[in-house]
Amino acid sequence: MQVQSPLLETRNLKKFFTTPSGRIHAVDDISLRINKGKTLGVVGESGCGKSTLGRTVLRLLEPDSGEIFFEGENILHIHKSEARKKLRDMQIIFQDPYASLNPRMTISDIILEPMKINRFLPTTKDLDDRVNELMQIVGLAPRLYNAYPHELDGGRRQRVGVARALSLTPKFIVCDEPVSALDVSIQAQILNLMMDLQDKLDLTYLFITHNLSVVKHISDEIMVMYLGQCIEWTISDELFRNPLHPYTKALLDAIPIPHLREPGFKRKSIKGELTSPIDPPPGCRFAVRCPYATEACSGKDIPLREVETNHKVACVLFDK
């Protein structure tokens, strides 16, 4: 990997939620870095903390501890008004295009709102031009300018979400399951759009999804999360060619692929379900479902270690 200062970096980021029955370890000690113009994919099942991670990175949720550096500056330590300026460069696209657009605002108002709030352009004319430009960039017909969200289908709504995220010319976008709510043919259209925009505008993505085929398609590097922790991190192709962590292997094995299998094919599915994220005991959180679990897996936390070049994994199987 070339030595380059990352656009975004987090160090030991933690976010816990306190509930009557204990603390939920939603994001537990995540250190990540993304270089400019690249995409980091975050994969995991529901409840593994991937959305919380995306929101914490943007300070939509305040982390409990840890640090976040954006362009080398710690955005947790700067003054609020200063932070606000910085956060313009960091935007988010939400999962559900049906819930993330205000039904009482027109498409143009929705795209305009972030620019209004941030006094992004001086005149109404400029703003108006910018809205039209954005609609064109994401492929929305000009006639939809005064339309309301309910008049649009899911794919177009998600295009509005993309246009809104782009309005302040951000450098970094958190994409929180942007295509999960869409049909496959529409999903492919949006994925193509996002990849084109990345090339054109030199964007950096943190791409959160549970869909492994999508994440492979769009990411340069992939981080696999399980119950708040990062358990494997490597280059996209490497993860699919050579998955190391037993959980990653199980995930890859579980995807139904659109090809006919050999007759008599038997999948090795893992038993059990996600255990509780409330005050988990130290040790590997996957151990109870893991076919290779030994005594060494419990008792102490398993650190993420680089076992091969550019391939990190948190598993005792790779202790030397």
Place this chain on the structure above:
Amino acid sequence: MKIHNLKVVYSADGQIVHAINNISLNMKKGETLGLVGETGAGKTTLALTLLKLLPKQNGRILEGSILFQGHDLIQATEADMRLIRGSQISMIFQDPMSSLNPVLTVGEQIAEAIKLHMDLPKDQVEKRVEDMLQLVGIMASRKNDYPHQFSGGMKQRVVIAIALACEPDLLLADEPTTALDVTIQAQILDMMQELKDKIQTSILLITHDLGIVAEFCDKVAIMYAGEIVEYGTAKDIYEGTFNHPYTEGLFGSIPNIYSTTERLNPIEGLMPDPTNLPSGCKFHPRCPKCMDICQSEQPLFYRNQEHAIQCHFYAHREVREE
């Protein structure tokens, strides 16, 4: 089960929604048929029609027949249907969170189906409830628990137990794993596969996921805008030389995890508005192979053995497997 020329419409705000247009479909005993299509293709409407569960105010079966074991379900009375539902044909709904009753224990809910359709003494009913739970991989001792005490995957197992309690001849599974995580989905699919071999039920699996169909189904029907545009064995659909352009588009939209493609090849455009379907072939406005005739004339099915494609493109070609 034989469906012939089925036509179903909904009326909404004075407009007619053409949900199902002339569908004919045959299912043999013990067969698993995958029904694939995108949102709004009419997949769920078809399943509801088979059970005659269409909303009474606005859903109507215009014409056609549904022959199930020799009887036409369209002519059947509501009382007849009640005897059939749950015993001969049963259904698994998409969302296990909302298809169970939260104030009854799971044991009571399984017992309900058994009591309605099987004439068994009380202790036998209890025995059967326990057997069903074990069959779907839940400890029999949990029969007195309520749905909220189960996780999503476990709830879907309970729903499957209810659906199978009376050993139906036909099981309609409407996106049974869509609401679940992949590892849990894999568990449920494995279990359904085992059960299928064990109890010889025919299954109509409704899904938008071509991957699930590849693993699970013998026959595949591709649905678009209320029509079946392609039908064939799994081999015809996945490995055949000829496919409907829509089927090709669906495959082109899925990112493949075993190969690297720079760009996906999605189908341009959107699903047509079901109140105002295009003339001719319903797919023509989005079709890369669209010809003049497609815009005016409804295509016929071109067949090769069991493989059928509804497309003008194959009119002068022999649809033959290599």
